[in-house]
Amino acid sequence: MRLSSHCYAVTGLGYSPPWCVNAGFVAGDEVTLIVDTGANRLGAQSIYGYASAVRPGNQLRAINTERHFDHIGGNSFFREQGIDVWGHAEITRTEAEFQEEIAEYNAGIVSAARRKLGEASAFFHGTELANPNIPIRADTSFELGNCAVEILLTPGHTSTNLSVWVPEDGVLFTGDCLIVEYIPNLDAGAPADWQVWLESLERIEKLNPQVVMAGHGHIARGPEVQAVVDRVRRVLRESIARGASPTAAD
Numbered sequence: 001m002r003l004s005s006h007c008y009a010v011t012g013l014g015y016s017p018p019w020c021v022n023a024g025f026v027a028g029d030e031v032t033l034i035v036d037t038g039a040n041r042l043g044a045q046s047i048y049g050y051a052s053a054v055r056p057g058n059q060l061r062a063i064n065t066e067r068h069f070d071h072i073g074g075n076s077f078f079r080e081q082g083i084d085v086w087g088h089a090e091i092t093r094t095e096a097e098f099q100e101e102i103a104e105y106n107a108g109i110v111s112a113a114r115r116k117l118g119e120a121s122a123f124f125h126g127t128e129l130a131n132p133n134i135p136i137r138a139d140t141s142f143e144l145g146n147c148a149v150e151i152l153l154t155p156g157h158t159s160t161n162l163s164v165w166v167p168e169d170g171v172l173f174t175g176d177c178l179i180v181e182y183i184p185n186l187d188a189g190a191p192a193d194w195q196v197w198l199e200s201l202e203r204i205e206k207l208n209p210q211v212v213m214a215g216h217g218h219i220a221r222g223p224e225v226q227a228v229v230d231r232v233r234r235v236l237r238e239s240i241a242r243g244a245s246p247t248a249a250d
């Protein structure tokens with residue numbers, strides 16, 4: 001889906017229902033920056049197909065908005081194509097963690113017969129763990145060819161979260177710093193992290209984005225952007241006051 005003159009979203013990629021996950025890309029005259037790589041190899045192939053079709057001659061570069069597997073699962077596919085994957089320096093997932101993710105995914109399958117067969121292996125077919133090969137430790141910027149992009153650290157959901165801001169287009173890719181419709185996932189942190197998350201929301205708000213692609217959910221535009229920020233902020237404040245996330249008892 002085209003969002004603006006340079007920005008595109010690849011929404012609704014597969015993940016554990018009811019969650020689907022988003023990826024996107026920003027195409028300059030010379031470089032196309034892919035934002036998140038999907039949860040698995042199949043998702044990565046879709047993202048790669050769209051990004052390559054929009055500007056076939058461009059060099060490709062990928063970035064992860066955070067450390068969770070639904071945003072980095074396609075990294076190995078991109079690395080195999082010789083494409084650099086940028087990401088926060090603290091994204092260092094282990095093979096044991098990846099195997100745990102697959103086991104958890106399998107445990108979530110409703111049908112006992114499918115669980116027993118380990119059908120998670122179909123979802124993760126050909127998917128291997130690959131951490132980003134270029135670490136990011138501070139805000140940075142990319143010049144994609146007549147299109148400047150800012151990479152902004154927006155921690156809170158995890159310490160590794162970053163957002164991709166395209167000022168000329170007013171488009172912001174937030175990863176899971178913002179979530180549309182779903183209850184935000186606070187379970188990766190504690191109240192101190194949620195306080196940091198609130199600061200990241202303030203940062204995002206000041207940019208005054210016209211279009212937001214969050215890590216999950218539909219694309220927010222115009223006045224809905226503020227409503228999405230306000231909703232996540234409200235959940236964070238209530239959780240800080242209560243000392244527990246909304247999904248803590250699950």
Ligand SMILES: [Zn+2]
Pocket residue numbers: 021068070071176215216
């Ligand atoms: Zn996510």
